[in-house]
Every structure is written in C-alpha cells, then in structure tokens.
Amino acid sequence: MKAHLTRCYIFSASHRLHSDEMSAEQNRATYGKCNNPYGHGHNYRVEVTVSGPVDPETGMVCNLVDLDGLVHREILERYDHQNLNLLPEFRQRVPTTENLCITIYEIVKRGFCKAHLEKIRIEETMMNSFEYSGEND
Amino acid sequence: MVYLTRKAEFSASHYYHNPEFSPEQNLRTFGKCNNPNGHGHNYTLEVTVKGAVDPKSGFVIDLKQLKEVMNREVLDALDHRFLNQEVPEFFTKIPTTENLAIAIWQRLLPKLNAASLHRVRVYETPDLFVDVYGEDAQGAA
Numbered sequence: 001m002k003a004h005l006t007r008c009y010i011f012s013a014s015h016r017l018h019s020d021e022m023s024a025e026q027n028r029a030t031y032g033k034c035n036n037p038y039g040h041g042h043n044y045r046v047e048v049t050v051s052g053p054v055d056p057e058t059g060m061v062c063n064l065v066d067l068d069g070l071v072h073r074e075i076l077e078r079y080d081h082q083n084l085n086l087l088p089e090f091r092q093r094v095p096t097t098e099n100l101c102i103t104i105y106e107i108v109k110r111g112f113c114k115a116h117l118e119k120i121r122i123e124e125t126m127m128n129s130f131e132y133s134g135e136n137d
Numbered sequence: 138m139v140y141l142t143r144k145a146e147f148s149a150s151h152y153y154h155n156p157e158f159s160p161e162q163n164l165r166t167f168g169k170c171n172n173p174n175g176h177g178h179n180y181t182l183e184v185t186v187k188g189a190v191d192p193k194s195g196f197v198i199d200l201k202q203l204k205e206v207m208n209r210e211v212l213d214a215l216d217h218r219f220l221n222q223e224v225p226e227f228f229t230k231i232p233t234t235e236n237l238a239i240a241i242w243q244r245l246l247p248k249l250n251a252a253s254l255h256r257v258r259v260y261e262t263p264d265l266f267v268d269v270y271g272e273d274a275q276g277a278a
Contacts, residue, residue, distance in 0.1 A: 001242075003235040004268040049268075054239065057155055058166055059231030064265070065168065 004118055005061045006049040009071055011080035014041035015095040018085075039083060044100070045123040046075065048108060050115035062115040070112050075104055097124040101132040109134070140255060141197045142185040145207050147216035150177035151232040154221075175219055180237075181260040182211065184245065188252035198252040210244040234259055238267040 017034040018027050027035045034040070048071060052061045078087070084095035093099050105120040123129040152175045153167035163171045170176070184207055188197045218224060220232040226240040238259045246254055253271065260266040 001239050001269065003238055004270070005235065006266050006268070008264040054233075054235045056230075057157070059153065059233035059236045061235055061267075063166065 002051060002053050003061050004049055004051045005064075005115070006047050007064060007067055007071075009046045009048070009076060010043055011046070011076050012041060012043050013079050013082050013084050014039045015084040015090075016040070017094055017096060019094055039085065042124050044079075044097070046071075046104060047119075047121040047123075049118040049121070050112070051118045052115040066114050067112065070108065074107050074111050097122050097128070097130045098132075101130045105132045105134060138187055139190050139197045140185055140187045141200075141203075141252070142183050143200065143203050143207065145182045145184075145204075145212055146179060147182065147212050148177060148179050149215050149218050149220050150175040151220040151227070152176065153231050153233060155231060175221070178261050180215075182207070182241065183256075183258040183260075184241075184254070185256040185258070186249060186252040187255040198249075203249070206245065206248045210248055211241050214244070234261045234265065234267045238269045242269045 015034075016036065016039040017031040018037075019030070022030060048067065050062060050067065054061060084090050084100070087095075089103050090099070101120050101122050104122070105117070108120065109117050117134075119131055119133045121129055121131045151170075152172055153170040154163055154173065155166070158166065184203070186198050186203065190197055214224060220227045220237070222228075224232070224240075226232075226243075227236070230236045230240075238257050241259065242254065242257045245257065255271055257269045258266055
C-alpha cells in the first residue's frame with residue numbers, strides 16, 4: 001500500500017521583492033512593504049512530501065536519513081541565514097515564495113531518487129503558504 | 138462533496154527492528170529507533186471523511202459516531218501501548234508511521250458506513266507525518 005510522507009524543515013532568510021522590469025512606483029505598488037530596499041526576513045517552514053509503496057523490509061517509504069541529508073545539504077545549507085536576492089537563482093527571478101517553492105521543488109526532484117516527490121509546501125508566515133507539485137501533476 | 142476532519146491524540150511506544158536483518162543492518166537502517174527498549178511519541182491522528190451533506194441533518198457524518206469509532210477502533214487499541222508487543226498488526230510488521238497510518242486506515246474502513254474515508258494522517262512529531270488516501274488502498278496488503 002502506498003503512503004505519503006511529509007517532513008518539515010525550517011530556515012531563516014531575507015529577501016526583497018523587486019523587479020528591474022518595473023518602475024520604482026510600479027514596484028512599490030506591486031510589492032508594498034516587501035519592496036523595502038533594505039530587505040526583510042522570514043522563518044520559512046518547508047514541507048517536503050514524498051510518496052511510494054511501503055517497503056515490507058523496513059516499513060518505510062524511504063529512509064528519513066537520506067531525505068534529511070539531501071535537504072540539509074542542498075536546501076538548508078544553501079538558504080539558511082542568507083539573503084536570497086544575492087543567490088544566482090534569484091538574480092533574474094524575484095525571490096517570492098512562489099519562485100522559492102518552484103526552485104526547491106526542482107532541487108529535491110533532481111537530487112532525491114529514493115521516493116516520488118509529490119509536493120513542496122512553504123509557509124512564509126503563519127498566515128500564508130505556497131505549494132508546488134510540478135507542471136504535470 | 139464536503140470533507141470533514143476529526144483529530145485525536147494518542148501516546149505509544151515502539152522500536153524498529155527487522156528480525157531478518159543482522160544487528161549491524163538494523164542499526165544502520167533504523168539508527169536510534171532500533172533501541173530494543175523502545176521509545177515513545179505523542180501521535181496526532183487526523184481522520185478525514187467525505188460525503189454529501191445530508192439535507193435533513195446538515196451533517197456529512199454524525200461527529201459523535203465518528204468519535205466513537207475512532208475511540209473504539211484506534212485509541213482503545215493504541216493509546217498507552219507498546220506497539221510492537223501489544224498491537225497484532227505489529228507482531229509481524231515494523232511499527233513505522235507509514236505502517237501505523239495503513240493499520241489505522243484498515244481498522245477504520247470497515248466501520249465507517251455513513252461517509253467514505255478519504256484520508257488518514259498520522260503525525261509522529263509536529264515535523265513528520267504520513268498520509269494514506271483511499272485511492273491508494275487498492276490492492277492493500
């Protein structure tokens with residue numbers, strides 16, 4: 001029988017929402033407080049959901065040590081206590097949590113082969129969250 | 138279609154061990170969870186049922202009935218128990234959260250007639266949970 005397993009991780013980072021393709025007024029109108037040139041930060045809570053049949057030998061969908069290792073190495077070490085705008089992936093793309101969600105989905109999809117990646121969900125604050133399940137799901 | 142979720146909590150102990158593995162293999166696969174003396178969690182269970190709203194009662198399911206089924210079929214059997222030694226499903230299966238969610242699904246499914254079971258979610262800790270869905274129950278072992 002198949003099960004979905006979700007593991008949560010937390011990192012803290014700063015960002016500024018600003019698009020070079022808009023005027024200063026347009027940026028302020030679009031992004032409001034998030035356009036503050038000094039940036040601001042969040043504690044991001046990332047939920048990684050993977051699925052697959054439960055291995056009869058281990059009782060597991062996948063070994064959490066493997067998932068934790070990948071997420072620590074590729075996500076937390078990359079983003080925790082960083083300014084997202086300064087990272088290569090957000091030089092051209094605005095580091096909204098939508099774009100962060102898609103980026104993290106792609107990193108996990110590429111790096112984790114022990115179970116099927118179902119979804120990445122990110123809570124930017126307690127009041128808003130974002131989900132991405134890939135283009136074809 | 139309306140989805141209704143009821144939560145419950147239970148506390149239980151377990152350990153992970155496959156008798157077909159060598160001690161080294163068990164330790165490598167299960168780490169701290171392989172300690173034969175067991176360890177425990179406060180589990181949170183979420184049971185989601187789906188159905189049409191009954192025009193007479195305004196209910197998808199009578200919550201009292203759902204609570205009684207959850208208490209009888211799940212909490213009475215699992216709360217304050219050592220899963221490996223006291224719950225029959227885990228005499229032969231490893232009591233991971235995956236297998237726990239499946240066992241709870243299989244306990245509830247035949248007892249819920251009024252609305253159909255949509256999802257069983259089991260939190261082992263606030264940072265780790267497992268979902269089992271109806272569509273995945275086809276050919277359930």
